[in-house]
Amino acid sequence: MKKFISLLMVLCMLMTIAPLTFAADTDATSPDPASYPSFATSDWEALYAHAIAGDDSTEAWQKWMKDYQGFNAEEGIRYFFLPATSHDSIIEIYNNYNEDAVVGDVTIPAHTSAFVEYVEDEEISVIVGADKTYQFKVLKSDAEASLYINDATNSYVDVNDETQNTDLWSFLVQNKENSCSTASYSIVDKNGVQDGDLKKIKGRGNTNWRDYDKKPFNINFSNTTTIGNTTSKKFSLVSNTKDSTLLRNSIMYDLSKDVGSPYYSDQSFIDFFVNGVYRGSYIACQKVDLGKNTMIPLKDESEDVETGFNFLVEVDVWNYKNDTYFTSKKGFNVVLKTPDLEDFETNSPQWQVRYDYIKNKYQELENALYNGTLADIEKICDMESLAQQYLLQDFGKNCDGGYTSTFFTYNAEENKFYATPIWDCDSDLGAVDVRRDGCQTSTGDHTGWTTRTATYNRVVNPYGQAFYVKGTTSQGETFEQLCARIWNTNFVPKIDILLGKAQPGEGDLVKSIEAYASSIEKSTYINYIMWDFAWLCQDHNRSLKMTFTDDVEGELEYLYAWVKARSEWMTDYFNNIGDEPVNPPVDSNTKTVYFSTELDWDDVHYYVWGNSIPMQWPGEKAQYLCTNEYGNDVYKIVIDLPNVSRINFNNGANGAQTASTDIIDGMLYYTTDPSGKINGAGMPYYNTETMTFTEPVEPTTIPATSADEITTTVTQVPTETTTTPTTEETTTPEPVIPTLPHNTITAFCFDPTGKTAGEKLEEYGTKDGYAATFGEGTLVGSVNDTGYRALEWSEPEYGKNESMVPIMAAGGKNPWGDNPYVQVTLSTKGFEDLAISLESAGSKKCPASWQLSYSLDGENFTDIEGASYTIALADRKTPIFYFDNLTLPEAVADKETVVLRLYATTDVTISGGVVADDPTGGELVLNNIIITGNATQSAEGIIGDCDLDGKVTIKDATLIQKHLAKLTEISEKGKPFADVNKDTEISISDATAIQKFVAGLLDKF
Template structure:
């Protein structure tokens, strides 16, 4: 359903009526008389950081809402607090005209007081002549994002109402970024506007945010541009995070970093979001080794060859997107350089992108082709494996990005990256029955069965115009993919599953238990505020699964005889379903490929499990004291310093490798 400005305004009516716009600057203000940067109503407001002079990081108490943004049970109020707030007390501002008492603390009108509270415990509050039940909930997210503008259109419309009216609407705003430790960054927002295609028409809106200066969110690298993902159709709120972080861990170029955040605007809590590095080119952007002007030479003429960023996107629209129609009717949007009609090189760039993509597309359709002449094989293999692991419904259809640039030898090639948009993956979507029948796929929602090799396949043939399908069937890519899977993906997924405790692939890829701890309380607030946990019939059944496991040391694949049950109305169960589906799918893929896998030599991996750990160092130490034997091949892997002997120096080096210190 599409949430209109009018519908949003129902729940926000109080937040944008009473009171006048407060001054944006806060100086020499008493701690008990704060100034808020947006219009207030007859309500209580909680501060993200008690006693600070900040005027932006405030949120009003509010009721549960439905998908049309109508209030439910107006007598039950909630404070949806960010992770920066103390777990025992919070600063509350009283915007009523009379005194209000909360948990035995009287707050005079127009003033604030520190109030003790207990998480998820209700208390009775009388305010404005009515009595309410008030419950405090506190987030676990890595950061909180506040964006405020009570006059976004110049006619009195608050920010989210105005932006939600039309995706083309944009506005500036004041704001605050508050981390878990209470550090506040009040960098203003230069521009915020809607984003997405199918996700934009959903009730919970996604946005693109451009700050006026570079900022860091939850420890991410500083940048100005971010995408605020709603993850509305993902009941686990984390499928995108899982696969973005995994892509980074296995070395996919330009994988977007992201954080779980709580989103607030003009005193209203909008839910749990994912703040993600925006796919952009430029010195301080995600893709920082090319820029928007690289297509021109020093004299302003279009270069013979130049780098670009493109997206395979079936949703590209005439008049809105800068795109070319390539062979087989494939639409390729040019993201950089992004030119407008009349700009220097507008047609030349389109012709160049069409020529290069067509050559790549045609080569990919030939399974025996030397794809390395057109593309970086390893990055294309990783792009396929991320889509294959997720059984991504949108695989090869939209949000499929390629960077065209020079490789280390100076040859221009397509690099499969960045990865993007995986809410319809990891067992989430049902798919289309007609399409699945045409592809010849009967087990789409299950973690077993190949997917990308069938996606968009023409009936009764192997032919497909889908780029990921064709990449997945290329002989050269398949040969590379097997070792990439076992030596990059499997160690990461084993760490995610909790099967191993040490992982050196990335310090920003976590175990499923760690991700859950970061997200669980934010998710509780998200769903308690009113967002539905199952949003449409497009979401598949998530109520049971026979989980699978694969032991790489023995090559043993096991499927549990007992079904694990999941409550589809429980966030915890839906989170576990997504995580279990991913690890079970990984087990299935490992079993399918194990017979084809010949391990690459990894110095230090003496026990041959595909990763270097302290167990390898221990095995070498035992060998040194004659408490264990090693094969000739193992001795080669153990001889780190290459002196022809295995000594304590090698064991020490392996220990350093295991912790990433070498």
């Protein structure tokens, strides 16, 4: 592949060109005061640049910015970023200081503007007043458009109906659900300058919103609007934060169109500004929506008819709780995207009939996928689109494929679903490196399958399921043969274009990776002036066995190499498929593993890697069998999970290994990975001598892995594996114990396994206090504020698998009364940044609305803003995390005693009646209460944070290990924070303690 042209070289060439001579009449050189920036209030002192010098737009202005995070941050240079259509050598600058500014040799009085000559990327000096000096540079972008959104209201009502007196950006990023409908906009592109009033802007996305400062948004216009080359009324502004090249979404969207997908997102590269502040290089996409002037131009007739209308749904197993959704019979959460039924009162007859229609129609599709033949699927789903969507997902090895952003469009006239559109592809093409359940390789590996085999709760995802269905299509093809034909006919020619082996044809959107990169070379360069970036390719190229540089050019070369290797692997596979049926990643591969050790352990506990049974120290207790010929105890564990590759063992000694354990990470592993590698938690793998054990059938021996000082027997008994798709519904309850975050302080996660309905939770305590299942704390509840009420196990009727759950129930002697509540008492001493998660449900006669409050003395309580919820009738039997990592007030941090009380705020019941109608009935479900926090930061650092990056991670443990091995040195400033056990020296026990803290086995040092 050709070397990508360096932008720096381009800029150097520009600097050798003599600046253009500005010659214009008097009027052209006198900016119109009516065009000054409308949003630049007097307290925003700065210089501003007009997108187009001399234009009359009051919105298309940029406030100069300093390089805070990017590669020139140390220079302190300020920047203006102009659109591609701006003047090559003239910039209009507005002085919003309260005194004169001398820019180059041009004096600009306060609150006026003037034209200034510039040479791209060349410094210009500024003097403001008598003694303030600055330098700035001007860069021109090559993005298709620049989008400016402004609002100087500085007072907004948030999603909780609270008034926030702040600027627009700060308000929007406080909460993804916050929205603004008073902003103005300006679009600068090849069509000129468009100004207008924006209908709405709000946050969007999941991990990109939660984990990154460069936030994605949705914007709505009142009328159809064009940004660059994209026309719509609703746009998604995609931040591409996970993709260092900024190209992957555009590549995959264009590819989806070119391989035949009926619906796909048009998109344009843009530079995005809010109140004049540059926010980065984005793509403006058509939002995933159905209706006139949208990505999916099928008419939405749901307001006019109760059934028989077009609709769009999304399978989303993780991010569904704030939307209207249902849970299918196979356990997938399905979100109603269009229509979302918000125009109807929830649970009203008009709402319910449409909800049931969508739910039942999707269930027909699922029934065909999981219980039918390919002929059955073809009756309800377009098979070409299903194959195209599958191939797009597995070509990119999308880590979310089949889990979320899994769309199905229903065409009512045809009575068929289309598996389209594709969405959210910034994790594709080797950008991230994760392994999903059921998959043999990670998404960073260019070999193997992801979407084909990825499972959720042991069920293959909807995009991959057709591989395991019997029969053929109307064309006489198995799904594998259909995919092979479409791959070779539709995909291979377009990927050749992507790799530069062929030229785009008429109508093709796909172009070469080099052409994509060249089209936004300057916009990319500008993006990394604003944003820092941890280059990913060095971490994600293990399967390629190649080396790449840590810069944009290296990332582009990695992308090219990964696409090339992935396409070649898939082509080779599809050209060599046989006639044998494909077997699904079934769940019946039960493993029996035997374990023994020379250490004097009283018992053995274990975790299955990636799952816990349960995920509370010390894990599940292994079954003692006998003493072997060497005098060592032998233990047995039976695992009923697919694709198990790692198990860790411990002695269950109160959260810590015994002193005789000489293993560097304090854990033993069985693993299929070779000795000497490092796992995802930064811990090394070990291999030792393999031994065998008979009980009573001779087992097949598999490698044992632990420290060299320990003899471990790990063997596996062969079992029969089902080779045909499972068609009967599973009755196995879903896991009720969540994986605890590593920074959990206290948790109440009550496990119903083996319990009987009506049985009290006596193993956890009494009505006077139930002990935390992790950390320290107590939980009590009252139905009437006159005495505590015992908790008991419900009937097996909650959740999609009818699980039992802990309940606080009213009764004849304990009726509902004033101020029902449940409260947790704990210590937060030494912790800050606290948050809470809790799961709740209830029966029809339970109070519907609840509020969380806190107290520091146990008597005076303060409500927590935004910490309330109402249980809907439709959800009453579905435990939901109404608080999901909800931030707690700073006032509860670092306190000896904190009481968190959840109390009923109404006497209206879930069914819509009142509690007084039947005060002796009803039950509140409450479980999986998890409080998290970070260790309190001292004036100089955090205990455990010896690399001084502001957080305790596995990197700190690795640094201690390297320090002890004399491979590197901990800095003098970092050494005090490496001694986590406070024994005045740095030792391997400090590294072990950090690893346990990160793994969630220790709640604090």
